[in-house]
Amino acid sequence: MRLILFCLLLLPGIAGAQLTIDSTAFLIRDIYRQSYTELKAYEWLTTLCKDIGHRLSGSEGAERAVEWSKSTMDTFGLDKVWLQPTLVPHWERGGNAQVIMISPEYGAQTLMALALGNSPGTPKGGVRAEVIEVQTIDELRAMPDEKVKGKIIFFNRAMDMGQLNTFAAYGNAADQRYSGPHVAGYKGAVGVAIRSLSSRQDDYPHTGSTFVSDTSRNIPSVALSTNDAVRLSKAIKAGPTELFIETHGKMLEDKMSYNVIGEIKGTISPDTIILVGGHLDSWDVGDGAQDDGSGCVHSMEVLYRLKKINYKPRYTIRCVLFMNEENGLRGGLTYADSAISKNEFHMVAIESDGGAGMPTGFGVSAGEHTKLDEALSHMGTFISLLEPYGIGLFPGGGGADIGPLKPKAGLLIGLRPQSARYFDYHHADNDVLETVHPRELAAGSAALTTFIILLDQYGIYK
Ligand SMILES: [Zn+2]
16 A cells, blocks of 8 residues: 555656545545654744744744744745735733732732733823723623723623633633723723633633724723632622723834745646635734644645645645734735735635644635535535544634635635633743644644645535
8 A cells, every 4th residue: 555655656746637535545644644753843833932932913023933934935845935015013012011909808919910912001100990890891881981980890701611612612702802991991991901711710811902992092901810800800799999000012103024925836727726824923922832823834834745745736725824813914904905906716715723732624614606505515525535534524614814815715714623722822821832732733734734635636616
């Protein structure tokens, strides 16, 4: 069997002509074997995390990540590697947030906190006010303005861990962080604290993007660790409690940055594109290992691996490392604008932005002109080749960066790694390389590479 595969790999470029089911099965097995033994993605993730570190848009880390990923892809022997300019917001944290709870029952206690991304700093000396706990934005909206005016609002709704997928739990709790400060500001609050969007009780606060509007422009907002959210809630129940908040965030001028793109040209329909990507920027805490260093190295390995086996795709296979997913999505918007203006057709766009966990399959959504049922039923005929590797298809998926491609894409697909641990680390100081298992990361690269070969071979329709 190895001999057959060996002969197959010596062909002047696999494909062009369609592979047989048997030869595809051999090829899949060999790609997994190569990914598991070479551990290329882990090698790159180590460099990205340990030599470059976190890389918020506009930061020096982001610039270095652009240079590094371009020069790394330059070594793959691709048909083209380039930088796509995109202006990005440039927010700086400016120092650690200080948050102190002042409770008649429990005294003064420092709480573990991180300012929310894009949020403004307080005046020197911070703000201090009584704190009111709410669970939802609707509950806050229903309160009389006089009750909110001059107060600090504490959003304390936990992620619902009864959900099967932690991404759904996150999605159902994220409005507090994104819109909470805007609504609180509208009603006259002077500050906002939110319970971190975390799947664990611990001392790590988790930052993330908040919507800065006319009403929240001057309102500091912080995320508290889940342990300290519990502590604060207990204090409030015991009696009127105050919070002191001092933050240093600053929004600077937009800065020029780049999406990093590489591709292997299609041999039969080069104008049809299969895209795989992740986002190169991260929050300014931890290493951005899970979010989304892992998605970047997954995507890079797809092109590396296809070149290594001398695979000649029917369609153009393109890897895009998007800039600024976290606090602006400018990279995704710039990419889609350019693709739509050039009338490029993305048969499939796949994003890996769910961490480095063991992959369970792909979540699939339809572009504007695609029938999801028909595509799923066609793909069902070949996804069985990936069943031994634990890979299935699920309706519903995609990714933030590829979302704007919807009008011009056949399918939008998201890699779905096992999600139990992802929100323990997401946007926090503990999102570091040490949370990533090399073999699980390699399984993600292999799942993407082999799925893309199947899409390239068999398309999305009969
Ligand atoms: Zn992400």
